Amino acid sequence: MAPGRPFDPATLLSRPPRRTSQTYTRRDTILYALGVGAGLEDPTDGNELSFLYERCLIALPTLAIVLAAPPFWFDEPELGIDWKRLLNAGQDLLLEGPLPVEGSVSTELCIDAVWDKGREKGAIMESTRTLLDSTGAKLAHIRQTHFLRGNGGFGGPPQPTSVETALPPDRPPDHVVELPTRPEQALVYRLSGDFNPLHIDPEVSKAAGFEKPILHGSCTFGIVGRAVLRAVAANDPGRLRRFGARFSSPVYPGETIRTEIWLADTHVVFRALAVPRNVLVLDRGIAQIEAAR
């Protein structure tokens, strides 16, 4: 389905940074944790109860992805983005320290680059945003890649070959963590702010080329984040300094996600598969973990 107006990357790239603010509560922090499946194995298990219970609450580090997140131009048809065919292609989260469990935050979104992969494949849009608390202190920095499947062939430059990779070594993983999702997982996750109908509306997901609504890439990101946090950081979000990955294929809500983790010298490499289909859903995962304090 073609958009009503031609794609206009020049306007997109020339815009000033877009500022978004949000005040969030402990309830929002808990709802995010439920959205990425915390408590699904054993809701009152001490391991994850602190992500779900306001009296001892700790924020999951990947919460940063949804805080003061800008809505994605559903309301700006003049940009010509075919948002029904937009997919989250990857994100890379750099953390300054543990996130507050409630507060007022803001971000400034910058569109850094738009690459052309041709009419058949689509376009790649790269953006960054910095998450600040109400005093202006930096909490996190987020690099995001979106795949605009309906917007290729606009005559733009091709994507440069990525220098940085995070490929797993040729040996069995050091840790494997399997985490369930629920059939209604996307319905819970979307309440944290990404209301793209692709994740709830069967007609929209069909028009986008999927047999049924898919899970948000950023939800998979949060679930795999829980797996890595558990396997290599003793569930202590304060130890996570970086967490990034590429989304290689969608997860269908209800599928169990297997995260495979390899320890390297200074970092951790990971990937994830949708267990029932044995399909790679997330790859080039890289995490940096501080030693236990």
Add this chain to the structure above:
Amino acid sequence: MAPGRPFDPATLLSRPPRRTSQTYTRRDTILYALGVGAGLEDPTDGNELSFLYERCLIALPTLAIVLAAPPFWFDEPELGIDWKRLLNAGQDLLLEGPLPVEGSVSTELCIDAVWDKGREKGAIMESTRTLLDSTGAKLAHIRQTHFLRGNGGFGGPPQPTSVETALPPDRPPDHVVELPTRPEQALVYRLSGDFNPLHIDPEVSKAAGFEKPILHGSCTFGIVGRAVLRAVAANDPGRLRRFGARFSSPVYPGETIRTEIWLADTHVVFRALAVPRNVLVLDRGIAQIEAAR
């Protein structure tokens, strides 16, 4: 565990009505629906999608129970309510019509009566509240019964025998609806406002005499509400005029709930069982449904 101060029903009964206000959004309306299990069978099934999707949203009628609901005196130790042993014993909801999917509402809570069932059994507290919209128009009237298990034997009057009953007739039910709950159901439901730790904290539930955290009675109420709405009102909340029941035993999150429904001349009678234990969890259910328009 005895409360720090003696129970003081006289003060409770002499208080002026307690006013509570709330502004709620479509997100709150959806979160409530997820809390009472909408979408658990098939998240994008058209039957319940309208309770979960902001673009075609309809409020579940039992949402009225959580709107502008007063917190239950956890913060007022001078009343001597042993809140760790407090249970929801029943509620009766009278509706003026369909609820708005968002808006500003208020309630005034009146404590109507406190009955003494003796030191061993506890006390019964009856209260009412009327739900008003921002123009002062009445949306719903709620009668609520709480069981104060730790507060009996204060020398008060015994509970009068109830005249009104809603016992099922001696024949098989006309409709049976089985609805699942999730192990984490109470964790989602509590985000609609009832943060009693009984429903999340294993130590609190143990102190209250339960092997693990139990589901909120009002969550069971909402789940059985969905069952009745589906069986006899074609999922049209606008047709429900009354919905009331007594909570006879707690549900453990994760249990499937079977609702048995009998049609009578002017109303509907129902009860519900926790399927895995075959235990009656809700009885004396009564509903009034308008004919289809």
